[in-house]
Amino acid sequence: MNADERLRRNxxxxxxxxxxxxxxxLRHRIMADVSARLHRxxxxxxxxxxxxxxxxxxxxxxxAVGAGPLIAQQALAAGRVEFLGQVxxxxxxxxxAAEYRAMTEKVLAGFNGTPDFNSQPTAAQDVARIGxxxxxxRSTVDLVALTQSDMxxxxxxxxxxxxxxxxxxxxxxxxxxxxxxxxGRFGTDxxxxxxxxxxxxxxVVNRKALPxxxxxxDVNHLSYDQLIAWGQSIEAATGQKLIGLPADLNGPRGGLLxxxxxxxxxxxxxxxxxxxxxxxxxxxxxxMLRRLWSVxxxxxxxxxxxxxxxxxxEVWIAWDHQARLGMTLADDxxxxxxxxxxxxxxxxxxxxxxxxxxxxxxPNHRGAEALIDWLTGPKRQAAASASLSFLPVVQGVxxxxxxxxxxxxxxIYQSDRAGVESVPPAGLGKSADDFTGVYQDxxxxxxxxxxxxxxxxxxxxxHLQRLVDGERARCWAxxxxxxxxxxxx
Numbered sequence: 475m476n477a478d479e480r481l482r483r484n485x486x487x488x489x490x491x492x493x494x495x496x497x498x499x500l501r502h503r504i505m506a507d508v509s510a511r512l513h514r515x516x517x518x519x520x521x522x523x524x525x526x527x528x529x530x531x532x533x534x535x536x537x538a539v540g541a542g543p544l545i546a547q548q549a550l551a552a553g554r555v556e557f558l559g560q561v562x563x564x565x566x567x568x569x570x571a572a573e574y575r576a577m578t579e580k581v582l583a584g585f586n587g588t589p590d591f592n593s594q595p596t597a598a599q600d601v602a603r604i605g606x607x608x609x610x611x612r613s614t615v616d617l618v619a620l621t622q623s624d625m626x627x628x629x630x631x632x633x634x635x636x637x638x639x640x641x642x643x644x645x646x647x648x649x650x651x652x653x654x655x656x657x658g659r660f661g662t663d664x665x666x667x668x669x670x671x672x673x674x675x676x677x678v679v680n681r682k683a684l685p686x687x688x689x690x691x692d693v694n695h696l697s698y699d700q701l702i703a704w705g706q707s708i709e710a711a712t713g714q715k716l717i718g719l720p721a722d723l724n725g726p727r728g729g730l731l732x733x734x735x736x737x738x739x740x741x742x743x744x745x746x747x748x749x750x751x752x753x754x755x756x757x758x759x760x761x762m763l764r765r766l767w768s769v770x771x772x773x774x775x776x777x778x779x780x781x782x783x784x785x786x787x788e789v790w791i792a793w794d795h796q797a798r799l800g801m802t803l804a805d806d807x808x809x810x811x812x813x814x815x816x817x818x819x820x821x822x823x824x825x826x827x828x829x830x831x832x833x834x835x836x837p838n839h840r841g842a843e844a845l846i847d848w849l850t851g852p853k854r855q856a857a858a859s860a861s862l863s864f865l866p867v868v869q870g871v872x873x874x875x876x877x878x879x880x881x882x883x884x885x886i887y888q889s890d891r892a893g894v895e896s897v898p899p900a901g902l903g904k905s906a907d908d909f910t911g912v913y914q915d916x917x918x919x920x921x922x923x924x925x926x927x928x929x930x931x932x933x934x935x936x937h938l939q940r941l942v943d944g945e946r947a948r949c950w951a952x953x954x955x956x957x958x959x960x961x962x963x
Contacts, residue, residue, distance in 0.1 A: 598624075605631060701717070702765050755819070
């Protein structure tokens, strides 16, 4: 990102702190002017070359305005047939620094336009921003990448364009799995998002740990009790707790422990993700988690991702999202990717499909469609797969390195007869971050602070139910939906 792009983003973020802060009318007037000017094709002003700093808003706006045309002129000078302009691209994916660099330097590189890629807000903040701008009748966002679950709120509020004509053009030279296309229709006859990437979560094992595997245990079909026994065996031999979890509990930017609870532990013990939150089976699950924590590296409360603790040897066995394990997944000489354990109710696992959608009133609709075409082409799918460690959605894309390991684990999940598939919480909109916080608080109270399990679950269930009711969120897989807000039993 060059200096002009950084300045423009800083100005935009300063003027868009969120719908709850004062001054929306002023913020809208300024951003509307910036947005309109950014898409005019005019020669760059001379003062852009001087960049004399003046601490006045008018000068900041002028500098931001100049960046888009300057880049456009450079692209045309390089001999490109058509410059597709600035594309404001929000994404809930590629938030860690390494993933962000891979996205900007490898996946988006070469696009015949200027994608302004921003992955720092959370999905809930992205949804809130788009909804707020829609209420004003103007959008500053051209393209958004979110999971199917997060897209649901935008689709339900009428914030997304119908991409059916675009899909028909794309299908002329690439094939998408029908199930993923169906996800993007939300039960309608319109295509609201185009599939882009898919992923799951898994265990990665340092091969040094394999000699301590409990007798009779199959590393590809572990139970939670066997995982705990494995950790105990390693600790007895080495004197160290070498299991790791991404248990940084500092909100939505912390580790993904909440996904472990929602998509792995709860489905494996209760067969549900939300409705059985305070069930007797859930109590049994939390008892297991206490035993697992007793052989887990206590530094796990500082881990946002598990790749570094694995490569430094702080842990030998770790669970995380496949995109946050890329370096270890690519090194099959030293590491082995295996499925998460199975519980009494089956093999719980979570599948996440990331789609690309265009908000209504997008300033650069044509550029957004072109970027979707670019990102879903076989070459870009391969680049995203290799760089971000996600799995491609377009059929026929060859997998090597980290994605190959992730694909093997995905195949085990999908072929297991005891599999209990879940998806990320859906339809929670702006409340998604608060929903995450309840799971983090529950873990802290029960596992870290030793509070009574049943009492904590009863109290935290009230908070979850209030959030679900407030957003009128229906149940999501594996919990069956009856069309009403999901209810905790």
